[in-house]
Amino acid sequence: MNRPRVLMFCGQFWPKIGGAERQAQKLALALIRSGCHVEVLTPQLDKTWPHEDIIDGLKINRFPFVDLTKILRGMRGLGLANTLLMGTMVRRAVHRHIQDFDILHAHIAWPMVAFAAEAAQATQRKVICKIAAGGHVFDFVSLRKTSLLGPKLVNKLLVSIDRWIAISDEIRSDLEKEGITTDRIASIPNGVDVPLSSIRPARDKALHFLYLGRFAHTAYKDYATLLRAFNKLVVEFPDCELKLVGxxxxxxxxxxxxxxxxxxxxxxxxxxxxxxKPWFEWADALIHPSLAEGMSNALLEGMANGVTCIANDIPPNREVLGAGEAGILVPIGDIDALAQVLRKLVTVPGECEHWRQRGHKRAEEAYSIDRIADKYVKLYSGI
Structure with a gap:
């Protein structure tokens, strides 16, 4: 059977890369290993970037892109014109590249994707789109707020996407509330590269704590609770360390x-x-104080690398950590509860080893990127 030919569309990609882009790259490489032909189509956000790149065997195609807000800085009222210009550039790029592919696979439901999906549909190609976030930061909620055209772009997506990818139960529920029928929704989580064994044996008691992620309003993280809880810990155990990587x-x-x-x-x-990678080797525990998520790549990578994972108890984190079977869940904003969890990891022998084994096992069984790639191949072949 011929493997599907997949063109991944990303609003940004390497070298400007965040969690969604890292996930797209991991998936693309896993699909290539499985025998699929995969390339990435993305805007050339920096004129110094080449129009074509090959990273680890993955071809990246960058199309010419102009952002009026960066050229005409300070000028108001550019939103509508900028969106329409963007649409022209995206449609042209998709028409140029889609002929060699069977499927357009878009990451995140944002403005560019609405135009990319429309162009692919016009050539009779199937289109799938992965939703990045749910709840109050659900992709559609954010898209509707982008400009006056936001609601129309959502409507454009609703009629041009053949399959929606829900990476969490929360996102599936959000899609259903939009009136999308269950047969158009596929539940496929994010994936992670899982080492055959954890990086190193755990210390008997935890000393090294890690935060991994952005320091941004749109990251929706409770940094204050993390730092105040760690302060309580260090008063009693001054040898403990916290590294904030991001x-x-x-x-x-x-x-x-x-x-x-x-x-x-x-x-x-x-x-x-x-x-x-070096910080996962260094860390005994990862602290993930998220207030909203799609599905946390940091938690997946922490579990895969044998690091005890601690996260705020919100639906997506609860799902990743198996309702607390593969990691420790704490109430949002509860400094004392988080400090108590950290203290237990420091004082109870074998506590970190217990959680790291459970986390690694769940990452391998539920989120291995090769297993996730197999699910996508089945989805591609079935639409």
Missing amino acids: GGELEGEIRKLLKTLHPASLRTELIGFTDP
């Missing part, structure tokens, strides 16, 4: 808060954006 516009606010927290300020380091 960056963003809230870095200054985080540094300002840290200055008020003693002794946490002496035992906390902001690392910046960097390869997370």
Whole structure:
């Protein structure tokens, strides 16, 4: 049987890459390993980037892109014109590339995808779209707020997408509330590369704590509760360390808060954006204080790499951690509860080993990227 030929459409991609783009890259490489032909189509957001790249065997096609808001800085009223211009550029790029593919696979329901889906549908290609977030940050909610055209773009997507990908139960529910029938929704979670064994044996008691992610309003993380809980821990156990791996516009606010927290300020380091692999090797536990999620790549990577995972008890985190069977769930904003969990990891021998084994097992059984790729191949072949 011939494997599907898949053109992935991403509103941004390597080298400008976040969680959704890393997930798209992992999936694309897994699909290539399975025998599919996969390429990425993405706008050329920086003129210094080449029109074509090959990263680890994955071809990236960048199409010319103009953002009027960056050219005419300070000028008001550009939203509508910018969206229409964007639509022209996206349609042209999809028409140029889609002829060699069977399926357009879009990541995140945002404005560009509405135009890309319309262009692919016009050539009789099947279109699927993965939703990135649910709840109050559900993709459709965000898209409707982008501009006056937002509601129309949502309607355009509703008629041009053949299958919607729900990466969590919450997102599936959100899609159904929009009137999308269940036969047009496929539940396929994010995937992760799972090492055959965990990186290193766990320490008997935890000392190293890790946060991995952006410092941004749109990251929806409760940094204050994390830092205040860690401060309580360090007062009693001064050898503990916290590394914050990531960056963003809230870095200054985080540094300002840290200055008020003693002794946490002496035992906390902001690392910046960097390869997370060495930090998973360093860490005993990952703390993920999210207030809203689609499906956390940080939690998936933490479990896969044998790091004890602690997360706010919201539906997507509860789903990833198997309702608390594969990781520790804490109430949102509860400093004392989080501090108590951290204290237990520091004081109870074998506690980290218990959770890391459970997390690694769940990552392997439920979220292995090769298993997820197989699900996509079946989906592609069935539409």
